[in-house]
Amino acid sequence: MLAYYFQLAIHSLKRNKVLTALMVLAIAVGIGASMTTLTVLHVLSGNPIPEKSARLYRVQIDPRGSFGFRPGMEPPNQVSWIDGMNLLHAARADRQALMTGGLVAVQPAQSMLDAFFAPARYTSAGFFPMFDVPFRYGHPWNAADDQASARVVVLSHALNEKLFGGRNSVGRMLDVGGHALRVVGVLGDWRPNPLFYDLTRNSYNATEGIYVPLSTSQVLGFAHDGSTDCWGNGGGSKRMDPAAPCAWLQFWVQLDTPASAAAYRRFLVHYSQQQKALGRFQRPPNVRLRNVMQWLDYNQVVPANVRLQTWLAFGFLFVCLVNTVGLMLAKFMRRQGELSVRRAMGASRRTLFAQLLVESGVVGLAGGAGGLVIALLGLWLVRHRPAAYASLAHLDGAMLMITFLLAICASLLAGVLPAWRACSITPASMLKSQ
Amino acid sequence: MNIRPILSTLRKHRIPTALIVLEIALACAVLCNAIFMIGQRLEAIHQPNAIDEAGLSIVTVRGLNPKNAADDLPRNLAALRHLPGVKAVAAINVVPLSNDGWNTGFTTQSGVREFSDDSYVNVAEYLVTADADKALGLKLLRGRFFHSEEYAAGTLGKSFMPTGHAIVITQSFARRMWPDQDALGKVLYMGDKYSYTVVGVVADVLRPDRNGGGLASFSYSVFLPMAPVEAALNKYLVRSAPQDRARVLREAVSTLEKISPEAVVNGKTFSDIRNAYFADTRSMAWMLVLVCVVMVAVTAFGIVGLSSFWVGQRRRQIGIRRAVGATRADILHYFQTENFLISSFGVVLGMLLAYGANLYLMQHYEMARMPWTFFPVGAVTLWLIGQLSVLGPALRASHVPPVVATRSV
Numbered sequence: 001m002l003a004y005y006f007q008l009a010i011h012s013l014k015r016n017k018v019l020t021a022l023m024v025l026a027i028a029v030g031i032g033a034s035m036t037t038l039t040v041l042h043v044l045s046g047n048p049i050p051e052k053s054a055r056l057y058r059v060q061i062d063p064r065g066s067f068g069f070r071p072g073m074e075p076p077n078q079v080s081w082i083d084g085m086n087l088l089h090a091a092r093a094d095r096q097a098l099m100t101g102g103l104v105a106v107q108p109a110q111s112m113l114d115a116f117f118a119p120a121r122y123t124s125a126g127f128f129p130m131f132d133v134p135f136r137y138g139h140p141w142n143a144a145d146d147q148a149s150a151r152v153v154v155l156s157h158a159l160n161e162k163l164f165g166g167r168n169s170v171g172r173m174l175d176v177g178g179h180a181l182r183v184v185g186v187l188g189d190w191r192p193n194p195l196f197y198d199l200t201r202n203s204y205n206a207t208e209g210i211y212v213p214l215s216t217s218q219v220l221g222f223a224h225d226g227s228t229d230c231w232g233n234g235g236g237s238k239r240m241d242p243a244a245p246c247a248w249l250q251f252w253v254q255l256d257t258p259a260s261a262a263a264y265r266r267f268l269v270h271y272s273q274q275q276k277a278l279g280r281f282q283r284p285p286n287v288r289l290r291n292v293m294q295w296l297d298y299n300q301v302v303p304a305n306v307r308l309q310t311w312l313a314f315g316f317l318f319v320c321l322v323n324t325v326g327l328m329l330a331k332f333m334r335r336q337g338e339l340s341v342r343r344a345m346g347a348s349r350r351t352l353f354a355q356l357l358v359e360s361g362v363v364g365l366a367g368g369a370g371g372l373v374i375a376l377l378g379l380w381l382v383r384h385r386p387a388a389y390a391s392l393a394h395l396d397g398a399m400l401m402i403t404f405l406l407a408i409c410a411s412l413l414a415g416v417l418p419a420w421r422a423c424s425i426t427p428a429s430m431l432k433s434q
Numbered sequence: 435m436n437i438r439p440i441l442s443t444l445r446k447h448r449i450p451t452a453l454i455v456l457e458i459a460l461a462c463a464v465l466c467n468a469i470f471m472i473g474q475r476l477e478a479i480h481q482p483n484a485i486d487e488a489g490l491s492i493v494t495v496r497g498l499n500p501k502n503a504a505d506d507l508p509r510n511l512a513a514l515r516h517l518p519g520v521k522a523v524a525a526i527n528v529v530p531l532s533n534d535g536w537n538t539g540f541t542t543q544s545g546v547r548e549f550s551d552d553s554y555v556n557v558a559e560y561l562v563t564a565d566a567d568k569a570l571g572l573k574l575l576r577g578r579f580f581h582s583e584e585y586a587a588g589t590l591g592k593s594f595m596p597t598g599h600a601i602v603i604t605q606s607f608a609r610r611m612w613p614d615q616d617a618l619g620k621v622l623y624m625g626d627k628y629s630y631t632v633v634g635v636v637a638d639v640l641r642p643d644r645n646g647g648g649l650a651s652f653s654y655s656v657f658l659p660m661a662p663v664e665a666a667l668n669k670y671l672v673r674s675a676p677q678d679r680a681r682v683l684r685e686a687v688s689t690l691e692k693i694s695p696e697a698v699v700n701g702k703t704f705s706d707i708r709n710a711y712f713a714d715t716r717s718m719a720w721m722l723v724l725v726c727v728v729m730v731a732v733t734a735f736g737i738v739g740l741s742s743f744w745v746g747q748r749r750r751q752i753g754i755r756r757a758v759g760a761t762r763a764d765i766l767h768y769f770q771t772e773n774f775l776i777s778s779f780g781v782v783l784g785m786l787l788a789y790g791a792n793l794y795l796m797q798h799y800e801m802a803r804m805p806w807t808f809f810p811v812g813a814v815t816l817w818l819i820g821q822l823s824v825l826g827p828a829l830r831a832s833h834v835p836p837v838v839a840t841r842s843v
Contacts, residue, residue: 022735029728105497105698115698117496304799305718308471312464312725319460319729323736326453330743386713421449 002358009359016331020363023327027367027414030320031407032374037306037313039375039399040382043392044204044302048192052132052254053292057261058197059087059251061272062286064231075286076229077299078200078247082280088124092267093253094260095130099123100249101198101226102217104210107175108163118159118209119201119225122217128154130254131197136160138170138185141213149215153181159209160186176210179220187211193392196292198250199299200227204389214249224248255289265289303387317410324363324414332356332422340427353423360415361408368407375403440772450740455780458816461733462784466812467791468722468729470804474649475719479712481652483530484637486571488676489521490704491683492529492669495690497698500665507662510690511563514670517685519678524566525667528558528642529704530655531711535642536561538595540622540656542611544629557607557654558641561588561596563662569671570639572657575605577618577634580659584633588660596658601630604638607654622656630658648800679703733816734823741769741827745834752831753838762832769828770821777820781813788812 013020047053062075063083079087084098102120127133128140137160141152153174160169169183194204212222230246255261265287272285290298332339339352375395382393395403444451493514498506507525514523528536539554566572567579580600588598601622608617617632624630638653647654660667670690674682680703687701745752752765788804795801 019739022739026732026735029732033725033728107696115497115696117698305714308795308799309718309721312468312722315460315464316725316729319457319464320732322453322457322460323732323739326450326457326736327739329450329453330739334743334746385717386710387717417449 005355005358006362008355009362012335012359013362019327019331023324023331023363024366024370026320026323026327027364027407027411028370028374030317031367031371031403031410032378034310034313034317034406035371035375035395035399035403036378036382037310038402039379039395040306040389040393041302041310042399043394044194044306044389045296046193047293048194048196048296049131049292055254055256056130056292057093057253057255057264057289058292058295059253059268060288060290061268062283063245063247063275063281064283065245066282069283073286075288076247078227078229079249079251080245080247081242081249083275084249084251087251087271090267090271093264094256095126095254096252097124097126097130098214098249098251099127099197100214100224101201101208102212102222103225104177104212104222106159106163106210107178109173109175113163119207120210120212120217120222121198121208122212122214122222124214127211127252130252131192134188134190136186136188137168138183140185146213146215149219150213151179151181151216152184152213154185154187154211155183156187156207156209156211157189158207176212177220177222181212181216193389194296194301196296196301197252198226199296199301201225204392218242261289303389305387306389321410321414324411325417328360328363328415329418329421332418336422336425339422340425343427349423353419356419356422357412357415360411360419363415364408364411365404367411368404371407372400372403437771437775440768440775444772444775447744450744451776454737454740454776455783457733457736458777458780458820459783459787461729461819462781462812462816463787463791464729465726465815466784466788466804466808467795468726469812470792470808471801472719472722472726474802475715475722478649478652478715479719481640481649482638483640483653484573485530485639485704486673487704487708489674489679490570491672491674491679491686492532492702492704492707493672493683493686493690494669494700494702495694495697496668496700497696498665498668498694503665503667504663506694507563507664507667510670510693511662513689513693514672514686517672517682517689519674519682520672520686521675522565522568522671522673524569524671525563525660525662526566526669526671527561527666529669529671529707530558530640530642531708532642533711535645536594537641537645538624540611540624540630542620542622544621544623544626555607555610555654556645556647556651557603557656558645559594560639560655560657561590561660561664561667562657563660563667566657566671567636569673571673572639573637575635575637576616577602577632579634585659586661588658590660590664590666595624595628596660598659599630600633600659602634602636602657603632604653604655605635606638606650607656608632608635610651610654630656730819734819737773737820737823738826741773741824742830745769745827745831748831749834749838752834753836753840756834756836757839765832765834766828769824769831773820773824773828774817777817780820781816784812784816785809 049056059079060075060077061079061083063080064076088096088098100122102122103117104120105115106118107115125141125143125146136157140154141150145152153176155169160166164172169186172183173180174183191207226248228246228248230244253264255264268287269285272281272287275281342352379393379395383390495510511523511525514520528534536559537556538559539556541554564582564585579602584598584600588596590596603617611617612620617635620632622630622632639655640653641655644652672682672686683701683703687699690699755765792801792804796803
């Protein structure tokens with residue numbers, strides 16, 4: 001039955017090629033544009049650490065002075081050295097890590113490579129197990145290394161390729177910022193996108209080449225790179241003085257159950273009260289515990305341009321759809337004579353309606369295929385844009401399915417009204433007028 | 435032409451009419467907003483930047499020991515100055531449009547200790563050594579640039595703000611701080627430790643980045659004099675004739691690499707920096723242009739399709755009108771007037787939609803209010819598109835011979 005309707009639809013579409021082509025093109029362009037932007041949005045708002053994102057929390061507390069206080073204000077995004085260290089040593093969470101970004105000069109041992117700067121992460125040892133960081137060679141450093149400010153370094157996969165040709169470099173020495181550090185581990189290909197744990201630098205496609213214990217980085221005076229938020233009389237000093245009233249570190253915790261999350265929140269409130277009693281904090285306790293996706297959402301990590309484009313594309317798809325409705329109406333109404341004859345010969349209204357819908361479905365299928373080509377072209381264009389996220393824009397299986405689903409739904413939706421109108425004409429009056 | 439019969443015909447064809455109206459309205463809303471956004475982006479790209487960009491190159495040196503800065507800087511400056519073709523050289527902390535910001539806040543009152551949203555105005559802080567005005571090609575509007583003793587007095591110590599008390603500010607920033615007064619001789623304060631007297635006003639120089647501010651604050655910049663002793667001044671402004679630029683930049687990089695082999699030296703022309711800064715803005719503008727063009731095309735095709743359908747449906751009616759005396763021009767005008775009416779409905783609805791969309795975008799994305807001039811321009815554009823697309827079908831209609839009236843099918 002459906003196959004027969006299909007044949008009828010193809011036959012009817014072939015009769016007026018220009019109109020059919022216009023409809024297919026309208027749907028294809030609309031679908032192509034919306035799928036391009038939707039794919040970019042989908043890629044950019046993806047979960048960087050899907051298996052743990054609900055159990056990892058970013059800690060925010062408010063250590064600022066009372067000046068400029070307004071109720072309901074958000075606490076700073078980052079924590080100061082003193083608070084970070086206090087929370088780290090309290091060790092109330094299942095896992096925790098205190099970290100910040102940096103930039104270090106790397107002097108390769110081989111003479112054919114020039115010295116270069118690599119983005120670095122200074123962190124406590126909890127970082128690697130907490131974020132499930134895969135290791136290719138060696139292992140992370142441990143809490144004892146943190147304590148001892150050990151001269152150790154972990155390299156990213158890419159940097160190990162560059163410096164050691166991808167070979168096992170564990171145990172080798174590397175000149176970092178003028179100090180010799182021993183390589184203890186090399187990461188596997190680990191590229192969380194967006195770089196959720198530190199959004200103060202490039203959020204997408206950001207690569208960190210070098211991981212150094214936070215304590216070591218401070219002892220050796222490595223440069224901090226990232227945002228710093230100071231209050232009170234802070235901000236006067238150039239170096240990141242541990243005592244300065246400045247927030248420049250990120251503190252993450254892993255809390256495995258909702259109960260432990262609630263307990264940790266209480267602990268943070270208690271900590272803030274305690275610090276206020278000591279005179280360090282001046283504001284009422286103001287703490288936030290956001291998990292990974294909440295954190296990304298709060299920071300509006302998806303660029304505004306991308307969201308704007310998605311709106312634009314769907315507005316555009318809507319125009320294309322209205323256009324298709326008009327064209328289908330024209331097409332179906334022109335066939336009223338034929339439809340009336342078939343009605344007169346016994347076809348039910350439902351049958352005709354189904355046939356017309358199949359016809360619009362075929363248009364949708366063709367439009368979906370065309371839309372896919374346009375979306376691939378659009379994504380190719382996006383990949384050649386200068387934005388940081390450009391290289392991430394690829395169509396995956398799910399989006400491919402959505403493309404066709406959207407196209408067929410759209411065209412069926414566009415077909416309903418014209419088909420209903422065409423079927424609701426009384427055959428007698430139509431036949432008489434001929 | 436009498437529009438009553440046209441209106442009553444349209445009333446009989448409610449659905450197709452409503453569809454075209456809706457399509458034109460949507461196109462109008464998207465077009466107005468898209469064109470406005472393109473305009474905003476072009477405005478950002480073409481913000482005046484009163485430095486002589488054509489012959490300017492920037493060389494960044496990183497990885498030197500900060501303790502030796504007082505030796506390194508004068509030596510590097512001298513080495514660059516002696517390169518053939520170099521007209522002026524100076525060191526600076528950050529470069530306009532480089533996306534690497536160094537910002538501070540100033541107020542016109544002394545004794546305001548805490549930063550807050552309203553008491554301080556955020557500006558980009560350019561720390562420069564002698565000759566920076568020549569190297570950048572600044573346009574002095576009032577007052578003077580710095581004296582040599584003012585340069586000599588500028589050091590950072592442990593702070594972000596230099597010692598010394600002279601400052602040169604941009605015209606936009608001067609107007610922001612003292613809207614109706616001459617800025618020369620006025621004092622800017624930063625906390626209770628730092629105060630600077632305005633000695634000169636220069637034409638607007640853009641900031642390294644927008645720093646979250648709007649287009650208005652994009653040219654709030656200040657220049658502070660520095661002695662060549664601070665490691666923070668790790669960028670060298672090298673001016674040459676535009677035709678020598680590529681060679682001078684190459685030689686400048688190799689010269690500095692030779693002087694300090696342990697350093698990471700990186701050279702760029704200012705044009706490269708500008709292009710990189712605006713690359714995303716420019717590509718977004720092109721994408722919006724593409725959307726507009728395709729949108730207009732789709733709308734036009736929709737109108738062509740539906741008008742053709744109407745003409746086909748009304749062949750007999752047209753034949754009868756022709757037979758009872760209507761001229762070809764009458765038929766042509768009939769369809770043109772009909773389209774004009776439909777377009778007008780669409781445009782009115784479209785204006786409301788465009789305004790609503792603009793309000794929404796203002797709330798959720800940093801958009802400004804659309805100026806009212808967009809509405810008449812959008813209306814005329816869509817009327818024109820409507821008339822152009824209906825012309826073909828209408829002409830075909832006007833060529834329907836009167837004899838059609840007498841045929842049965």
